[in-house]
Amino acid sequence: MGSYTLTVFALFLSVAALIIHPSLQISHEILGKVCSKVEDEDFCLRFLENDPRTRSADLPKLSLISIELTKKRAQATLQTFIECVIEYKNIQRKIEMVYQLSQQKKYKKITQLAKAWVLANTCNSINSILINKISHPMFLTLDAANGVNKYITQMINRT
Numbered sequence: 708m709g710s711y712t713l714t715v716f717a718l719f720l721s722v723a724a725l726i727i728h729p730s731l732q733i734s735h736e737i738l739g740k741v742c743s744k745v746e747d748e749d750f751c752l753r754f755l756e757n758d759p760r761t762r763s764a765d766l767p768k769l770s771l772i773s774i775e776l777t778k779k780r781a782q783a784t785l786q787t788f789i790e791c792v793i794e795y796k797n798i799q800r801k802i803e804m805v806y807q808l809s810q811q812k813k814y815k816k817i818t819q820l821a822k823a824w825v826l827a828n829t830c831n832s833i834n835s836i837l838i839n840k841i842s843h844p845m846f847l848t849l850d851a852a853n854g855v856n857k858y859i860t861q862m863i864n865r866t
Contacts, residue, residue, distance in 0.1 A: 733764050741769075741858045742851065750844075751851040766859050773852035780848040787841055791830040798823045 738761075742751030755761050760772050801819035808817050 733761060733766070733769055737766075737858075741855050744857070745847075745850045745854040747847050747850070750847045751854060754848060754851045755855070766862065770856055770859055773855040777848050777852040780845055784841055784845045794826045794830050798826050801826070 735756075738752055738755055739748075742748045742755070745751045754776065755769070755773065758772055758776060761769065764772055801823040805817050805819045805823075808814070808819075
């Protein structure tokens with residue numbers, strides 16, 4: 708049974724290799740087909756065409772390129788939020804220090820609230836409008852990479 712499965716898998720890979728031939732480069736027409744089914748076709752085309760590797764890529768390489776670019780976008784988006792989380796952890800420490808000073812009735816030493824306010828204000832700049840500006844390109848990038856891989860799947864399923 709295992710040999711049969713291995714044979715079928717090898718046959719599938721052979722057929723896929725014929726369909727997605729490595730020497731076939733991605734034309735602008737193929738990119739148009741790939742991007743025609745995503746939310747923002749112009750973004751998808753720019754997303755793929757701005758990477759110089761796309762010009763010489765075949766479909767399997769285009770899949771890897773799209774996923775790699777998506778990983779980079781995700782990391783950049785995540786970094787923005789990580790910085791804000793770090794600021795809020797600092798705020799929590801300052802509030803705890805202030806709370807302890809208040810319990811000890813050392814009100815004149817309570818200066819950390821102003822520092823916490825400054826930290827909170829730093830993250831306040833990441834309001835809902837900015838979050839949308841940060842997150843929306845991530846959604847478009849995911850959609851474009853998904854479009855690439857759906858197109859490849861359709862090409863494989865034609866056989």
